Amino acid sequence: MSMRTPLGTVRGLGSAKDGTGHFWLQRLTSIASLVLTIFAFALAISLVGEPHAVVAARLGSPFIAVALLATIFAYAYHMQLGMQVIIEDYVQGELARVLALAGNIFFCFAVALFSAFAVLKLGFGG
Amino acid sequence: MAQTGSPSDRHADRPLSPHLQVYRLTFTFLMSGFHRVTGTLLYFGIVIFVWWLVAAASSPAYFDFVNALFGSWFGRLVLLGMTWLTIHHALGGIRHFIWDTGLGLDERERELLARLTMIGSAALTLLVWILAYLVRGG
Numbered sequence: 001m002s003m004r005t006p007l008g009t010v011r012g013l014g015s016a017k018d019g020t021g022h023f024w025l026q027r028l029t030s031i032a033s034l035v036l037t038i039f040a041f042a043l044a045i046s047l048v049g050e051p052h053a054v055v056a057a058r059l060g061s062p063f064i065a066v067a068l069l070a071t072i073f074a075y076a077y078h079m080q081l082g083m084q085v086i087i088e089d090y091v092q093g094e095l096a097r098v099l100a101l102a103g104n105i106f107f108c109f110a111v112a113l114f115s116a117f118a119v120l121k122l123g124f125g126g
Numbered sequence: 127m128a129q130t131g132s133p134s135d136r137h138a139d140r141p142l143s144p145h146l147q148v149y150r151l152t153f154t155f156l157m158s159g160f161h162r163v164t165g166t167l168l169y170f171g172i173v174i175f176v177w178w179l180v181a182a183a184s185s186p187a188y189f190d191f192v193n194a195l196f197g198s199w200f201g202r203l204v205l206l207g208m209t210w211l212t213i214h215h216a217l218g219g220i221r222h223f224i225w226d227t228g229l230g231l232d233e234r235e236r237e238l239l240a241r242l243t244m245i246g247s248a249a250l251t252l253l254v255w256i257l258a259y260l261v262r263g264g
Contacts, residue, residue: 041209051186
């Protein structure tokens, strides 16, 4: 059993080489999400009550499809970063934390991939 | 003896510095926590949005089925909740951007920003839904 303090065991090992990366990306994805959410709300309002053919055509039109893809990626990335902080704050124990962090990434990837596939399918002709 | 766990876990039985239980519950404290809560609910709630996109890409019949679910009173209630969560989290994010510049941090300003987030999110949610109903009617 080591008598060293937690701080003592990590001192001198250098930084995690992560720096302000997380903070910066959190802000970057949040600005993107903010702008794209306004677009997404406008799109949703324009589609209220429309039949499938109209919805599919509009979602698949080039500018809207690309903006939707951007929205999906901004959201998924922002979700991954945000949930990572929550997991690091609240999940105790090495194994549980690693599993939660990995699960977080898998979930966000799944969200992005399913949405992106749907939008691309509509864009490339349903 | 071999050491297990990360340095931060090894002394988990040590007393932590006091946090939640020693602080007076304030409005700004509550709103700060609420930003995490709304973020977490949106994190899982986005599945609804993904489901709708996948439905649109699947078939007209399946899309009509999902659309009918979303259009039911319960579906509308969930979507209303999602709208409010989204706008609340967005305004909370703007609040954080203001703080990032070093502004808005004294007591009166903090209270004001928290109040604006609350009132603004309710007002904007209402606006979005009024617009949606106008489009549907028109």
